Every structure is written in structure tokens, then in C-alpha cells.
Amino acid sequence: MAQKRALIVFPDEWINYSPSMLNSIVLLTERGYAVDLLSFGFSHFNASKVNANHTHITIPFIVYKWLSKIKAYDFLKYGLLTLLLFLKRNTTYGVVIGVDNIGYATAHKFFKQAIFFSLEVKKNNYFTKCLQQGITHCIIQSAERYHFLFDESSCIPAQLIVQNAPIIPPHFNVNDAEINARTKQLVYWGNIANFYGIEPLIDALILLPSQYTLTLRGVKNELYNTHLQYKYATLIQAQRLLFNYDYVPQELLLNEMKNYYIGFVMFDFSKIKTSDFNCISSPSGKQFNYMAAGLPTIGQDIIGFAPIAQNNAGILLPTFDAQSIVTAIIKIENNYNIYAHNALKASIHYDFKRSFTTAIDTVLGN
Numbered sequence: 001m002a003q004k005r006a007l008i009v010f011p012d013e014w015i016n017y018s019p020s021m022l023n024s025i026v027l028l029t030e031r032g033y034a035v036d037l038l039s040f041g042f043s044h045f046n047a048s049k050v051n052a053n054h055t056h057i058t059i060p061f062i063v064y065k066w067l068s069k070i071k072a073y074d075f076l077k078y079g080l081l082t083l084l085l086f087l088k089r090n091t092t093y094g095v096v097i098g099v100d101n102i103g104y105a106t107a108h109k110f111f112k113q114a115i116f117f118s119l120e121v122k123k124n125n126y127f128t129k130c131l132q133q134g135i136t137h138c139i140i141q142s143a144e145r146y147h148f149l150f151d152e153s154s155c156i157p158a159q160l161i162v163q164n165a166p167i168i169p170p171h172f173n174v175n176d177a178e179i180n181a182r183t184k185q186l187v188y189w190g191n192i193a194n195f196y197g198i199e200p201l202i203d204a205l206i207l208l209p210s211q212y213t214l215t216l217r218g219v220k221n222e223l224y225n226t227h228l229q230y231k232y233a234t235l236i237q238a239q240r241l242l243f244n245y246d247y248v249p250q251e252l253l254l255n256e257m258k259n260y261y262i263g264f265v266m267f268d269f270s271k272i273k274t275s276d277f278n279c280i281s282s283p284s285g286k287q288f289n290y291m292a293a294g295l296p297t298i299g300q301d302i303i304g305f306a307p308i309a310q311n312n313a314g315i316l317l318p319t320f321d322a323q324s325i326v327t328a329i330i331k332i333e334n335n336y337n338i339y340a341h342n343a344l345k346a347s348i349h350y351d352f353k354r355s356f357t358t359a360i361d362t363v364l365g366n
Contacts, residue, residue, distance in 0.1 A: 006033035006095040007111065008052070009085065011077055011102040013041025015050055017191075017219065019285045020119060020164050022250045023352045024097065025052050027167070031360075033095060038084055040077050055084065074102060074126065081106040095360065097139075101126035108133045115363055116157065119164075121145045121278045131155045137363050139356075141283045144303055148277055160359035163307075165288035165350040166254060172348065179294050179340045180258055184212040186329075187260035187295075190286050192243075193221045197266035197300075197320055202232055202241060204325035213240045215260070220245040257293035262332060265290075265299035265308075266320050280304060290314075292347035296332045296339035298325060311346035314339060 006028045025035050037052040042061040067073040089110040096111040098104030100120050107114040118140040135157040140146045146159045205214045235241035248256050265287045281303040290297045297314035299305040308314040315328040
């Protein structure tokens with residue numbers, strides 16, 4: 001008997017930094033599927049480490065920059081993914097997932113059972129194509145993002161909420177979890193770029209006693225790294241501001257995070273429009289990883305970070321400045337174990353395996 005097959009069309013290069021996709025591959029494999037993965041983009045994020053039959057269309061970064069400038073990058077992406085899927089059109093797939101507008105629009109051309117898996121909410125020409133083709137099931141992170149996409153549309157797919165969260169071990173017990181309240185190692189884990197509001201966080205470090213450190217972990221932006229190295233040289237020399245750009249596989253991530261004290265999620269709204277609904281409603285995967293590692297979290301008071309406040313797993317700030325951050329750190333320290341336990345309990349609620357399994361069973365009619 002031939003092995004069941006699943007197909008994921010991921011129309012970007014950052015597959016290694018998408019917990020939802022990495023965990024989807026793990027869970028589909030556990031269900032007995034051999035997973036084919038198609039992705040597209042320049043090689044900046046190194047899309048070579050995924051545990052699937054992975055075909056990545058790589059284009060030179062200079063070509064990406066030029067095509068983006070003339071607004072032709074998505075056109076090329078759509079065309080090349082369509083060609084690749086045309087070559088796979090006779091393959092029998094039990095599950096087909098099209099990620100975001102281009103992933104779904106191209107997958108659905110050849111596989112009508114495709115599921116629309118929304119990670120970025122954007123109403124553009126390719127989303128219009130998706131609506132015209134029809135969407136029966138939409139996996140999405142929140143009701144707010146679902147309503148943003150579909151409230152003004154005659155296309156009303158089944159809403160399947162799956163958060164951008166980690167897989168929680170089946171016998172995980174909050175009361176048995178070790179809480180790291182001793183260290184003063186703060187951490188920001190994600191894309192280290194200037195639109196993520198990192199500098200107010202570093203400025204807060206200056207106001208804190210010397211035993212506090214801040215580690216920036218994740219994806220390196222060369223220009224911004226140079227800027228930070230120059231601006232905060234004193235903190236770096238004192239080994240209070242630390243950088244770690246090593247890639248950590250998803251299955252090892254939580255054990256690494258447990259070494260830290262408090263996590264942070266934020267944007268710089270002087271560089272990102274507050275009207276950008278995709279941004280302000282984005283339920284960043286790092287907040288759920290922090291929860292699962294037992295780290296209280298500090299972030300901005302926006303829709304996407306609401307799970308932190310809803311579960312009393314940290315503090316959301318209306319103004320993300322250095323003094324407000326310091327005040328929030330002190331407040332968390334006064335009730336550290338409560339915030340940490342709440343974070344761990346919340347991680348069970350958001351368990352990716354539970355919600356993704358429910359979504360796939362719904363689609364397959366199980």
C-alpha cells in the first residue's frame with residue numbers, strides 16, 4: 001500500500017522560522033503522511049533544514065530587490081510556483097495546504113481540496129484570486145484576523161483557529177515544571193531588525209542594576225547589527241548586552257528558552273503604521289514559546305499580544321519606553337511565580353497539536 005502524501009505550498013523563504021509550518025510537518029508525519037514542501041525566496045533564511053521532501057526555489061537576493069522595486073516579485077513567485085505545481089498535478093495528496101494568498105491560489109489551481117492556511121492577512125490581488133477560486137476551510141490564528149479577511153466577502157469558509165504555538169508534550173504537568181526565577185537574563189527572541197522596537201528595550205537595560213543582562217537571539221540584520229554594536233558598545237563590553245545568531249531547531253527551542261528570565265515582544269510603530277492590521281493583530285509565535293518555557297512576557301498593548309494579558313502571563317504596555325519596561329519588570333518580579341505558572345497553563349490551552357489535529361480532522365471529516 002502506497003504511503004499517504006501531503007503537500008504544503010509555502011510561498012516565502014522563512015520556513016525555518018515558521019513554528020506553525022514546522023509543527024504542521026511534524027504532525028502530518030506522525031499521522032503517516034510523507035510531506036512534500038514547496039517554498040520560494042532568496043537564501044537569507046537558509047530554507048534547507050526542514051524535515052520534509054523539500055523543493056525550494058531560490059532566487060538571487062539582488063534579483064529579489066530589483067523585482068520588489070518594480071513590484072514584480074509576487075508575479076514571479078506566483079508564476080514559478082504554478083509551474084512547479086503543474087508538474088505535480090498528477091500526484092495524489094490526502095492533505096494539501098496552501099499558505100497565505102499565493103500559496104493557496106497556486107495550490108488550489110491543481111488541488112481543489114486545498115486548505116487555506118493564513119499566516120499573513122493581506123487583501124491584495126492574490127487574495128481576490130483566492131476568493132474567486134473559493135475557500136472551504138481557513139486555518140487562521142484568531143477570530144479578529146478571520147473577520148478582517150472575510151467579513152466583507154461572500155466567501156465564508158469554515159474558521160479553524162490554530163495559534164502559532166509550540167507542541168506541548170502529552171504528559172506535561174504545570175506543577176512539575178521548573179521555574180527559573182534566579183537568573184536576571186532578559187531575552188528578545190526573533191528577527192533582530194530596526195522595526196521591532198529593540199532599542200527601548202536596550203535603553204531599559206541601562207536603567208536596571210548591573211546583574212541584569214539582555215540577550216538578542218534570532219535572525220541577524222547586518223546593517224542593524226552594526227548600528228547596535230556602535231550605539232551600545234559600553235553595554236556590550238560590560239557583557240550586559242549579548243547577541244546570539246545561532247539557529248535553534250524548533251524541537252530544541254523551549255529547552256533553550258528556559259534558561260532566561262523574562263521575554264519580550266514588540267514593534268516600533270514609528271517605522272510601522274499602526275493601521276497595518278496584519279502587524280498589530282499578528283499573534284507572534286515568540287509569545288507562545290515564552291509561555292511554554294515558563295517565561296513571563298512584556299509587550300505592547302495590541303491585538304496580537306492579547307493572549308499575554310488574557311492569561312495574566314505577563315504585562316502589556318500602552319507605551320513601550322524604557323521607564324515603562326523597567327516598571328513592568330519590577331511588577332513581574334514581585335509576583336514572578338504567579339506569572340510564570342500562568343504562562344505554563346496558557347501554553348496547554350494553545351497547544352498546537354490539539355488545535356491542528358482538530359482542524360485537520362474537521363477538514364477530512366474524521
